[in-house]
Amino acid sequence: MPKTVTPLTARQCQAAKPGKLFDGGGLYLETTTGGSRFWYMKYRHSGVERRHGIGPYPQCGLAEARAARDKAKALLRDGMDPQQQREVERESARTASVQTYEAIARELHERNPLGWQEAHREKWLAMQTRHLFPRIGGMPVAQITAPILLAPLTVVEAQGKHETATSLRQYASQTLRYAVQTGRAERDVSVDLRGAIRAPIQKSYGAVTDVERLPELIRAIHGYHGRAITREALLLSALLFQRPGNIRGLQWAWINFDKETISIPSHEMKRTLRAKVQGKPHVIPLSPQAIECLRRLENLTGGGVYVFPSERTGERPMSDGTVNAALRRLGYSKDEMTAHGFRAMARTVLAEHHNIPEAVLEELLGHGKANPLGSAYDRTTWTKQRIEAMRVWGAYLDRLREGGRVVPLKRRKA
Incomplete structure (x- = not known):
């Protein structure tokens, strides 16, 4: 016959000495020599004797321990192992903690499988942290529906x-x-929100592309009465028509006066992560006018790293708003002319009035190959043509400043 066990009392539990006190049904309180006490349940599953941990005493009292024992016995009657079931529950809880929207977003941000550039990664996470995480970040991603996702988006939209x-x-x-x-959601519910949010009106950067207005702009730049460095930044923006970030971040180490070129390292260009790592530098031929501008700047900032250093410290380039602020000071609104607009200005005028081929212009602008195979087979760099185009452009801007007739300049045959 099974051994009869007298149920424990609360007083016995409190006075327990090192060893085991059995309560019946496999439940017992084990006390160590150090004085700590813990409830266990002894049971057999699949012919093997096992031990199921219930909880520490006195945090887990006698009544709670008995209830846990009864729950474990119910599992055994259903053919389940109580200890294995607990491990499953723990794993489920752990998995649930990494299945929230915020956890998955941060995991994607950390892994970066799409090869985002660092600036985009920072913006991506910052915008979600500000607008989405406070509302849906703690939700299991599988529970997010289209209406739930739409709610924080409409708040942002209501702000214009x-x-x-x-x-x-x-x-x-x-x-x-x-x-x-990664198997944590069934579908992307954001596809159901197409048309639910008003699409923004895409505006082009303000740019002066009318040749009748170009002389006024060029003369205004030459007559700028602000800081000398800002005036040269305006002029070099017009002469080189590179991205504003590349202009203001220009470093003296990239300039070769002997070869009359600027070589912007690949990682400084607006390219995919792979292209940044594997791509070649963007080489810009310098016209005589650009060289003169850089020589003047050499006397002002040649002892530092940046051609256009910050006013406060030479360890950083000038602010990204400096050139735009100077254009506003010259009387041009953001709809009329912007720092980025120098690119559209040169691209349009050189194509329409100087017959510079599109491929040459795209190379000068630092754009990737437009054909489907990209640079896999098309390795052309149009070096001679780019040098000629920059000379044509520099001379043309000189003519505008000097008040000559606005006519196309004939290019020498390559």
Whole structure:
């Protein structure tokens, strides 16, 4: 016959000495020589004797321990191992903690499987942290529905930030697709929000492309009465028509006066992560006018790293708003002319009035190959043609400043 066990009392539990006190049904309180006490349940499953941990005493009292024992016995009657079931529950809880929207978004941000550039990664996470995480970040991603996702987006849209709302929907879609790919969601519910948010009106950068207005702009730049460095930044923006970030971040180490070129390292260009690592430098031929501008700047900032250093410290380039602020000071609104607009200005005028081939212009602008195979087979660099085009452009801007007739300049045959 099974051994009869007298149930424990609360007083016995409190006075327990090192060893085991049995309560019946496999439940016992084990006390160590150090004085700590813990409830266990002894049981057999699949012919093997095992031990199921219940909890520490006195945090887990006698009544709670008995209830846990009864729950474990119910599992045994259903053919389940109580200890294995606990491990399953713990794993489920752990998995649930990494299945929230915020956890998955941060995991995607950390892994960066799409090869985002650092600036985009920072923006991607910062915008989600500000607008999405406070509302849906703690939700299991599988429970997020289209209406739930729409709620924070409409808050942003109501503030008039249509472009931000559109970007957030795209970021949410990337997060949800990643959740689907990693088996933590069934589908990307953001696809159901197409048309639910007003699309932003895309505006081109303000640019002077009318040749009748160009002389006024060029003369205004030459007559700028602000800081000398800012005036040269305006002029070099017009002469080189590179991206504003590359102009203001220009370093003296990239300039070769002997070869009359600027070589912007690949990682400084607006390219994919792979192209940044594997791509070649962007080489810009310098016209005589650009060289003169750089020589003047050499006397001002040649002892530092940057051609256009910050006013406060030479360890950083000038502010990204400096050139635009100077254009506003010259009387040009953001709809009329911007720092980025120098690119459109040169691209348009050189193509329409100087017959510079599109491929040469795209190379000068630092754009990738437009054909489907990209640079896999097309290795042309149009070196001679780019040198000629920059000389044509520099001379043309000189003529505008001097008040000559605005006529196309004939290019020498390559």
